[in-house]
Amino acid sequence: MARWTLFPYPHRYQYDSAGLAAQWLNLHRGDAEPLPSDAPVLAAWVLFHNGHFQQAMEAGLAAGTFAGITVANLSTIIHARYLEKRERTRQELFLEVAERAQIQIQSQPDNPNAWYCHGYALQHYSQGISVAKALAQGVGNKVKHSLERAIALAPAHADARMVLGVFHAEVIDKVGPLIGGMTYGAKKDVALRLFQETLQLQPESALARTEYADALIMLEGSARMAEATALYEQAARSTPLDAAQYLATEMAQTELATEEYGDWVAMASKS
Structure with a gap:
């Protein structure tokens, strides 16, 4: 595997397991992920929060648990979104996340962050290939369904609301409110409400x-x-x-x- 682009400030955050546990609720207010009891998974999260995203992904997968896959997926998403410069590689990474999340969903259909990672990854994949093209391929309905499912399972999931708000806004922007509403269920008032709820949950x-x-x-x-x-x-x-x-x-x-x-x-x- 090619080396990922490093977080440019490797010494800015220096969490250890105890320090991370103390800040867990603040750090995970957006995704509502519970504090893991499994030490290898917690260690992977330490790497994630300190900015060592590739090591966090690898450690998450090595943990051999579905909770570890969540760390791996969110590490991959953050790297692809902010640090990866190659568009083709970025799209490949988002598809990898979607595939891993789909495996989680099949085994853990009540895991909100499996649904969230699936929807989040496909949403950003859609942006890379063009939202209009993704809608034509049926990706948009998968994004919407996964994010709505994440919110249904975890009503306090701020990040799922945020990404779903982006979905509604982008669909309306690309195909208009009439087609967006009739074909994809995208609505301006829903988009704005989702963002307002997001900021209430995660100000x-x-x-x-x-x-x-x-x-x-x-x-x-x-x-x-x-x-x-x-x-x-x-x-x-x-x-x-x-x-x-x-x-x-x-x-x-x-x-x-x-x-x-x-x-x-x-x-x-x-x-």
């Missing part, structure tokens, strides 16, 4: 804010640009508790600094 999430901001722009354009910009600014000022959160915060900071975003803000101020 400190930088990623939830940036995803909400992007959805506002997709759904309502420059009329909501001021609100979207405020959400990005809040995300950029957030205090990340682990490597994954740090990457989300850094992404918000980078986006705010781009010329394209500045042009959007300028256009919104004149409208």
Whole structure:
């Protein structure tokens, strides 16, 4: 296996098992994953939160449990989303996650994070091949079903709500509200409600804010640009508790600094 791109700040987070257990509820407010009792799985999570994503993936798989697969899948998702530069490799990684999650679902149909990882991975795979193409291939219905199932199994699952909100917004953006609603069940009011619920459940999430901001722009354009910009600014000022959160915060900071975003803000101020 090729070496993954390393987290650029390897010494920023130094959790051990005890420290991770003490912060577990704060770190997993978004995915509602329970604190593992299995020592190898907890050790894999330590690697994940410290930013050693490839080692976390490998340790999760080596644990030989379904809980270990969850660590492996989330490690792969974070690496593919933020650190992997090669588009083809990124898409391959998302498909690997979807395949592993499908195996989990078959054996553990009541595991919310198996459904969540399945939907999350396919959602980002869809973005890579184009949302419209993915919808034509039937991927969109799988995304929606998996994320809705995750929420049904874990009503406090903030991250599943967030990704489902992205699904609704992107479908409407690509095919319009009429076709999106009739064919895929995508609705603007549902998208906005899902993001609002996400922030109620996980108010400190930088990623939830940036995803909400992007959805506002997709759904309502420059009329909501001021609100979207405020959400990005809040995300950029957030205090990340682990490597994954740090990457989300850094992404918000980078986006705010781009010329394209500045042009959007300028256009919104004149409208």
